[in-house]
Amino acid sequence: MNTSGYTITKKQRTDTKQILVTTAIILILSAIFIPIFLLSPFQAQFYRPEGTWVFEAPKDAYVTFSIALASMGIFILAGVWLHSAEKFGRIAKFITGACFFFSLAAVILSFDYYHYIDKNGVHFNTLFSLKEKHYDWPEIKQARQTVINKMGVMSDGELIFTFKDGSTYAYPLNTNIRNARIATYYELEEHGVELIRETE
Secondary structure (H helix, E strand, O other): OOOHHHHHHHHHHHHHHHHHHHHHHHHHHHOOOHHHHHHHHHHHHHOOOOOOOEEEOOHHHHHHHHHHHHHHHHHHHHHHHHHHHOOOOHHHHHHHHHHHHHHHHHHHHHHOOEEEEEOOEEEEEOOOOOOOEEEEHHHEEEEEEEEEEEOOEEEEEEEEEEEOOOOEEEEEOOHHHHHOHHHHHHHHHHOOOOEEEEEO
16 A cells, blocks of 8 residues: 555645744744834835825834734634644634634734824824825814823823814824924914813
């Protein structure tokens, strides 16, 4: 009886499983730092226009990237286990595969999640939006700067724009946004938009 073909096939399956398991572990372990080193440079290269006062990915973009990357690794491990166990039907495998591709889609969408401010106005692309939204300075109806009061300690909150179409968008007042604050407030004043300061 010739078992060489069976032996080769079995070895190939074992090698494939080892590759998948190794890949999954790498994805899970690297989910924390890969978004930090990959997301910003990619967006700066492909999305950032010239002359922006501030351009950044929101914190949620990094969180989404990290969770989705780790989830991809988990679903790869689940797929390998389901295939090895041979106790579960096609539905379980289909669900695992669908979850993997959903996680992959979330990783891709996180690259397209950013916001920026420039001389023309405010611009942003949210996680599940495939089209960037632009609002010129004359389209801004109101601007609010929130201040957080936590046990007597004051800290910056958000810069919230309300547009004339009724929609809103909030920029966290981090270091990047604060660096663009003077130019932003100047444009608001030039276009007759009152800046309201609120304490939360």
